[in-house]
Amino acid sequence: MPRPDKGTRQKLVDTAADLIWISSYGSVSVDDICRAANVKKGSFYHYFPSKADLAIAAMEEHFAEDLEPYFQQVFAANVPFAQQIENFADSILEEQRTAQEKYGRVCGCPLAALGSEMIGEEGQIISAKVQEMFGKCQDYLKAAISSAIAANAIEAKDADEKVRELHDFITGLMMMGRINNTLDGLEHDLKPGMQRILGLAVKQQILKKSL
Amino acid sequence: MPRPDKGTRQKLVDTAADLIWISSYGSVSVDDICRAANVKKGSFYHYFPSKADLAIAAMEEHFAEDLEPYFQQVFAANVPFAQQIENFADSILEEQRTAQEKYGRVCGCPLAALGSEMIGEEGQIISAKVQEMFGKCQDYLKAAISSAIAANAIEAKDADEKVRELHDFITGLMMMGRINNTLDGLEHDLKPGMQRILGLAVKQQILKKSL
DNA sequence: AGAGTAATGTACCGATTAGTCAACTATGAT
């Protein structure tokens, strides 16, 4: 589904996001990005003052254009909490499957991969942005959990605690999926694990055969 | 407590492990390692044919010298399973605290950080070694869980499943600790989470004040 | 003591890195 003529800037953002996701920030050079996007280096630095700025732009725009609308849909107020969580788990798995098909490997969470890599002085700015993005994601989770608590839909008391538990759990599954290049953990444990953390009924789940 | 005259080779291994742990493989150059270890480049390549070989040696030796004896102690056959798990959780937290004091930040799991970064063609060998190392760690976990199952100490049936769940869970906590530079998740959720996964009694835990 | 080898030190290599620069072209408003 390639949109026709995405514009140079957008091509750079998308290409960089892809390349970094399937390998790492450090191992993808500006030349790599330019080559893959079919853009000359001069144009790169016309749009972005540095490689780090492109990465940050990629994060912000991916969040604003993909993640934010997605969260608003999944956690829409009219959907019951248990269903929100089910949908959330399903869509994570689906995204990972799609990426696996597209790139030939399990990719995990791009923010976590980047955040882990960019530890240390040189990566401060990017690392801070990763934390900020994670924070924004957690805000959506927190809103959903808070209203579930208010509605007595779950027993939990501290929404922040549950958000952290949930996020840490999900990140673990995605990270190990990335490292071991397998969806096993996500397929088997994601949904029931999330339900268990939140004190929701854990349904016996039927796994779709992987294609 | 620096041992006197560690030997050039060992200094390289230890220094590289440290530097890579607190930043990343890609952002640490051979020159960085040599400078920090006070070793000349010629000596580096006398002991290791490449940077990647040093990283692999560091993983293997860290496992053989630190991790393996540690696992044998924690999962010693005469220790009750519930206690094994408690000790395991405690020691993970302690290791993270120690590293935090030493390096001024939460470092998380070095294998996971490296494994996530080394995805992609260029990192195949290192990535495979990370998987191998994780596999060896899981073997110890599996042995402990299997005998707990055999002794009816826990309800679980499939040891492999529990090992995966446990490993994914722990990795998630450590990874988010690294990314967000906080021990909150590990301090609050590690032990009860492990106990819950394994169907063990979840004790109310008293948290040590962080120093 | 002397020979062989292990270890060290220094100077170097070509390739690659992020980033610069000035010339060029397309565009759009007046």
Next chain:
DNA sequence: ATCATAGTTGACTAATCGGTACATTACTCT
């Protein structure tokens, strides 16, 4: 039409990368 501006291009830099070559030093065995 013209003029400023946005966008593009390819050649360029200085620094750094992983790795090599080779001479020198230290150690060990006889």
